[in-house]
Amino acid sequence: MRPVDTLVIAVQAIGRNKLRSFLTALGIIIGVASVVVMVHLGRSATRAVTEEIASIGSNLLFVMPGTSQRGPGGLRIPAEPFELADAEAIEREVPGVVVAPSLSRSATVVYGNANESVSVEGTTNAYFEVRNHPLAYGRPFEPAEVRSGAAVCIIGQTLVDDMYLDATPLGSTLRVGRTACRVVGVLSAKGTSMGQDRDRTVLMPIKTVQRRLAGELDVNVMYVSALVDGTTPRVQDDIEALLRQRRRIAPGAEDDFNVRDTQDVADALERTTNTLTVLLGAIAAVSLLVGGIGIMNIMLVSVTERTREIGIRLAIGARTADVLTQFLVESVVLSTIGGIIGLAIGMSATWLATAQLDLPFVLSPGTMALGFGFSVFIGVLFGFIPARKAAHLNPIDALRHE
Amino acid sequence: MSSHARPAAEPAPVILEMAGIFKIYGSGAAEVRALDGVDLAIRAGEFVAVMGPSGSGKSTCMNILGCLDVPTAGSYRFHGVDVSALHRDELALLRRHYMGFVFQSFNLLPRVHALGNVELPLVYQGVRPAARRARALAALEAVHLGDRAGAVPSQLSGGQQQRVAIARALVTEPSLLLADEPTGNLDTATAGDIMSLLESLRRERRITIVMVTHEPDIAAHAERVLQFVDGRLVRDGPPA
Numbered sequence: 001m002r003p004v005d006t007l008v009i010a011v012q013a014i015g016r017n018k019l020r021s022f023l024t025a026l027g028i029i030i031g032v033a034s035v036v037v038m039v040h041l042g043r044s045a046t047r048a049v050t051e052e053i054a055s056i057g058s059n060l061l062f063v064m065p066g067t068s069q070r071g072p073g074g075l076r077i078p079a080e081p082f083e084l085a086d087a088e089a090i091e092r093e094v095p096g097v098v099v100a101p102s103l104s105r106s107a108t109v110v111y112g113n114a115n116e117s118v119s120v121e122g123t124t125n126a127y128f129e130v131r132n133h134p135l136a137y138g139r140p141f142e143p144a145e146v147r148s149g150a151a152v153c154i155i156g157q158t159l160v161d162d163m164y165l166d167a168t169p170l171g172s173t174l175r176v177g178r179t180a181c182r183v184v185g186v187l188s189a190k191g192t193s194m195g196q197d198r199d200r201t202v203l204m205p206i207k208t209v210q211r212r213l214a215g216e217l218d219v220n221v222m223y224v225s226a227l228v229d230g231t232t233p234r235v236q237d238d239i240e241a242l243l244r245q246r247r248r249i250a251p252g253a254e255d256d257f258n259v260r261d262t263q264d265v266a267d268a269l270e271r272t273t274n275t276l277t278v279l280l281g282a283i284a285a286v287s288l289l290v291g292g293i294g295i296m297n298i299m300l301v302s303v304t305e306r307t308r309e310i311g312i313r314l315a316i317g318a319r320t321a322d323v324l325t326q327f328l329v330e331s332v333v334l335s336t337i338g339g340i341i342g343l344a345i346g347m348s349a350t351w352l353a354t355a356q357l358d359l360p361f362v363l364s365p366g367t368m369a370l371g372f373g374f375s376v377f378i379g380v381l382f383g384f385i386p387a388r389k390a391a392h393l394n395p396i397d398a399l400r401h402e
Numbered sequence: 403m404s405s406h407a408r409p410a411a412e413p414a415p416v417i418l419e420m421a422g423i424f425k426i427y428g429s430g431a432a433e434v435r436a437l438d439g440v441d442l443a444i445r446a447g448e449f450v451a452v453m454g455p456s457g458s459g460k461s462t463c464m465n466i467l468g469c470l471d472v473p474t475a476g477s478y479r480f481h482g483v484d485v486s487a488l489h490r491d492e493l494a495l496l497r498r499h500y501m502g503f504v505f506q507s508f509n510l511l512p513r514v515h516a517l518g519n520v521e522l523p524l525v526y527q528g529v530r531p532a533a534r535r536a537r538a539l540a541a542l543e544a545v546h547l548g549d550r551a552g553a554v555p556s557q558l559s560g561g562q563q564q565r566v567a568i569a570r571a572l573v574t575e576p577s578l579l580l581a582d583e584p585t586g587n588l589d590t591a592t593a594g595d596i597m598s599l600l601e602s603l604r605r606e607r608r609i610t611i612v613m614v615t616h617e618p619d620i621a622a623h624a625e626r627v628l629q630f631v632d633g634r635l636v637r638d639g640p641p642a
Contacts, residue, residue: 005525016513312509315470316523316570317498319491395470399509 042277
């Protein structure tokens with residue numbers, strides 16, 4: 001028997017029952033599409049994170065409170081937050097650094113009829129240098145405004161675009177939460193990253209946020225910039241030593257805070273996205289498996305329905321291998337068609353999703369090949385048992401089958 | 403098997419030879435002897451009818467002759483080769499190249515047109531599509547259905563379907579045609595047509611026909627009748 005004839009017979013059998021064939025392949029379509037989407041989106045997110053971190057710069061350290069074992073019975077509880085005094089101490093005692101303490105709260109800002117929900121970040125003038133985010137125009141905070149916690153703010157470009165239309169924001173009064181603030185400056189535009197608009201922000205002196213928005217004297221995070229390249233590890237050690245001393249951590253006890261450089265953060269984020277990718281990919285793979293079981297189910301039904309046909313073929317001179325290949329090819333063709341459609345749908349969905357989420361569109365030929373190859377493999381795997389059943393029918397019994 | 407002219411007096415060679423064939427199902431008290439020691443020889447070109455009540459073993463005998471089944475004991479020589487212990491794939495190859503089958507219920511592939519049905523044995527022989535088509539059309543014309551090549555079985559009458567089945571059985575030019583109650587589902591007039599067709603094809607192609615039937619009228623078309631009772635061959639001679 002010529003292989004092309006086997007293929008023709010399989011394709012004809014699939015075409016004879018189009019709806020059923022489509023529904024059978026649907027399991028594979030959904031499986032392959034979800035594998036492709038999940039893995040691609042995961043890769044895109046990882047790429048976005050890495051690019052993002054790289055743009056922040058390499059001399060930046062994040063100092064954040066961690067967890068401590070000082071809870072009842074040694075349970076982990078969130079550690080004490082920092083205070084402004086900690087930031088001042090670092091700046092005073094660690095040479096060659098600039099420190100920007102920060103406390104964020106989300107709040108609604110209102111100007112005229114327009115209102116926006118934004119993240120309000122309380123900080124100092126060091127922020128512009130440390131976060132590499134200079135003013136576009138206007139002025140920074142006056143030292144007196146920082147000391148006293150005056151009601152002044154510096155706003156991001158999105159707020160200017162959305163709320164001020166043609167008016168100039170400088171000198172206007174913006175209501176932030178319940179506080180009326182004078183706008184003294186506008187930040188340069190940073191654009192969007194990872195689906196987040198970085199220009200949708202309001203900066204205020206940290207004391208203003210502490211007193212008027214948060215109602216507490218905490219500092220969430222301290223951004224520390226090492227002024228000299230290559231001193232970051234030394235600075236990191238110095239900060240750790242200083243903070244252990246200030247927070248009275250006994251020698252040998254673990255830190256209840258984290259000092260991370262951007263690489264640490266990038267690594268942590270990448271680990272997270274990778275874990276998510278693997279997890280979602282695994283879930284998608286399970287759906288592919290379910291699709292394979294669907295194929296096996298329908299092929300078993302089909303073999304029973306076509307018992308007489310198989311009997312005729314055997315009587316006419318089909319060998320075990322002829323019948324086996326015929327049904328195997330049928331299920332492989334089904335799953336391959338499903339794989340191709342799933343691939344197309346998966347790529348389109350990925351493209352749409354990355355466009356919507358503003359992620360880079362990362363094409364991964366490996367994932368595509370894997371998804372496609374896996375669908376063919378599923379066709380062989382789950383087609384084998386039904387095909388074997390068909391091939392080993394007794395011709396006499398098969399011919400008598402009603 | 404040679405095609406050169408031989409003297410009319412010389413008998414045709416024996417192509418089917420059964421010796422001490424048993425087919426036993428079950429064991430002990432539940433043992434059923436479908437065939438209970440059958441000896442049989444059929445010469446090339448014979449037209450043999452196999453008769454007997456149901457359960458007499460005639461179908462089992464037919465299945466073994468057609469290499470669809472293997473005997474429990476005994477030897478069956480087909481063209482001088484003992485095939486009683488061959489693997490099912492080897493039996494399939496014998497059927498593919500030497501045998502044609504016609505069944506009571508026609509057994510055509512339901513959604514395949516007549517031409518496709520007739521082509522099927524050639525597909526398994528690996529014949530190329532063009533040659534396949536030409537040979538299948540010729541076979542359909544031989545059964546006077548050349549104009550119905552594109553019809554699917556449901557569009558054909560019972561007699562026409564059986565003629566398609568005969569074309570399918572003969573398209574490989576087999577040496578043996580096995581017919582299992584070929585007229586069982588047909589009315590008397592159509593049955594007569596089918597029998598005349600079989601007879602004329604046999605004369606033209608010098609093919610051996612073994613036919614199971616329980617109708618004496620149909621068996622009368624054969625030149626030799628085998629009567630089975632309880633798994634034994636009880637009568638072997640010309641039609642009564």
